[in-house]
Amino acid sequence: MISTSIGEMSPEKTSQADQNTHASSSCGASRICVVGLGYVGLPTALLFARKGFEVHGVDVNSQVIAAIQQDQVGERYAELAPWWHEVKSLERFSASQSPLPADAFLIAVPTPVHPETKACDLSAVLSAVRSIVPILRPGNLVILESTVPPGTTRRHVKALIEAQGFKVGQDIHLCFSPERILPGNTLHELVHNHRILGSEFPESARLGADLLHQAVEGEIYLTDDLTAEFCKLAENTYRDVNIALANELSLIADELGVNIQNAIPLINKHPRVNLLQPGIGVGGHCIAVDPWFFVEVSPWKTELIGTSRRVNDRMPIYRAQQILQDVAGIENPRICLAGLTYKPDVADVRESPAMRIVQILKERGLDVIAYDPLLPDYQTTSLEEALTGADYFGILVNHSVLQKALSDKREHWLSLMRRPLIRVF
Numbered sequence: 001m002i003s004t005s006i007g008e009m010s011p012e013k014t015s016q017a018d019q020n021t022h023a024s025s026s027c028g029a030s031r032i033c034v035v036g037l038g039y040v041g042l043p044t045a046l047l048f049a050r051k052g053f054e055v056h057g058v059d060v061n062s063q064v065i066a067a068i069q070q071d072q073v074g075e076r077y078a079e080l081a082p083w084w085h086e087v088k089s090l091e092r093f094s095a096s097q098s099p100l101p102a103d104a105f106l107i108a109v110p111t112p113v114h115p116e117t118k119a120c121d122l123s124a125v126l127s128a129v130r131s132i133v134p135i136l137r138p139g140n141l142v143i144l145e146s147t148v149p150p151g152t153t154r155r156h157v158k159a160l161i162e163a164q165g166f167k168v169g170q171d172i173h174l175c176f177s178p179e180r181i182l183p184g185n186t187l188h189e190l191v192h193n194h195r196i197l198g199s200e201f202p203e204s205a206r207l208g209a210d211l212l213h214q215a216v217e218g219e220i221y222l223t224d225d226l227t228a229e230f231c232k233l234a235e236n237t238y239r240d241v242n243i244a245l246a247n248e249l250s251l252i253a254d255e256l257g258v259n260i261q262n263a264i265p266l267i268n269k270h271p272r273v274n275l276l277q278p279g280i281g282v283g284g285h286c287i288a289v290d291p292w293f294f295v296e297v298s299p300w301k302t303e304l305i306g307t308s309r310r311v312n313d314r315m316p317i318y319r320a321q322q323i324l325q326d327v328a329g330i331e332n333p334r335i336c337l338a339g340l341t342y343k344p345d346v347a348d349v350r351e352s353p354a355m356r357i358v359q360i361l362k363e364r365g366l367d368v369i370a371y372d373p374l375l376p377d378y379q380t381t382s383l384e385e386a387l388t389g390a391d392y393f394g395i396l397v398n399h400s401v402l403q404k405a406l407s408d409k410r411e412h413w414l415s416l417m418r419r420p421l422i423r424v425f
């Protein structure tokens with residue numbers, strides 16, 4: 001086990017590469033190929049290009065490549081606009097559907113779960129590795145960043161590289177280093193978060209950390225690949241289990257007639273308690289997914305983790321029932337639901353509990369108007385129109401703009417409605 005942090009190994013922080021010169025790490029990496037240009041890969045590619053590396057980005061999705069080639073990144077991914085505008089003028093970043101030879105390869109492709117079996121689908125990781133194996137050269141560094149079940153780097157990625165005739169740890173340096181960025185705060189967290197980097201081989205870990213350190217200002221903590229994979233899952237599982245507890249307590253509170261929002265600040269006055277917020281469920285493609293990887297590799301030891309996942313997955317059903325109770329007695333109620341993304345202020349609907357609530361109520365035959373100011377597809381009507389004649393206004397995801405609209409003009413919105421029923425979830 002490697003237990004030193006790169007900070008201890010080289011107390012001097014690596015100075016930030018000058019934007020106008022070409023950068024390289026101590027392993028000599030100056031060309032980087034980033035496979036997967038999603039919410040982790042694309043900002044990572046831009047970050048290294050900003051720091052002076054020659055970066056080639058790869059994605060199987062032709063629309064992503066077209067957005068880059070046609071200079072639409074700023075509009076399509078608003079959060080990345082500042083870096084995109086810097087990088088596009090540097091001519092150090094290219095993108096296509098096929099990888100190019102490089103000194104280092106970063107893999108950041110999705111690892112979804114099967115909707116029914118909840119098993120991890122590693123096909124994107126495996127095909128990303130297969131795509132780079134023919135162009136690997138001795139001395140190359142490969143860093144897997146996708147969240148994976150523990151053992152994947154050693155069992156699958158290493159095996160594919162060695163099948164090409166390389167010896168991992170000697171010819172090719174293989175590491176696993178998960179990303180911890182919070183969607184909505186990507187640029188800051190990508191640079192400043194501390195990271196874990198693991199490899200079976202200490203020298204590979206050192207080289208991997210050296211590369212990351214060229215762009216990341218947080219500490220890079222070294223360990224082995226299995227531990228790094230385990231840590232990533234544990235982080236998101238920790239949050240999922242704690243949200244499940246908050247959700248379950250909110251259900252008990254509802255049954256007892258206790259206002260959970262009044263209770264939480266009082267509970268959190270205890271010096272060692274920090275209850276999270278109950279909500280409509282857990283969405284996104286990380287927390288709602290990653291704990292299942294533990295259940296997959298350790299089915300008999302994950303009672304709490306599996307139960308927490310199920311508690312959170314059931315929340316949209318409870319919240320839909322709550323809405324049905326709220327409108328019980330109203331004939332053909334007209335329901336306006338606002339905020340459809342997986343969390344506030346992020347235009348991302350993956351695993352969105354709000355979308356699930358809308359679906360449940362529509363399946364029951366209810367007249368539901370779904371509105372979200374962040375989603376072009378759900379702005380076909382204005383909030384004004386959506387609320388006119390409505391019997392019920394449910395704010396499922398409380399975006400800042402919705403909060404502001406409600407606090408500034410509450411009386412106005414109420415005056416448009418047939419009945420003044422508002423619930424903020």
Ligand code: SAJ
Nearest residue numbers: 180181182235236239276277279282283284286287342343
């Ligand atoms: N949620 C609650 N109650 C809370 C906090 C969140 O119900 O008190 C809900 C949100 O509404 C949302 C879901 O949980 O539906 C997840 O949101 P989040 O903000 O907790 O996390 P993500 O999925 O956007 O990002 C997480 C982060 N992981 C942790 O906080 C441990 C992020 O740092 C990771 O990089 C990311 O997963 C990832 O890629 O794994």
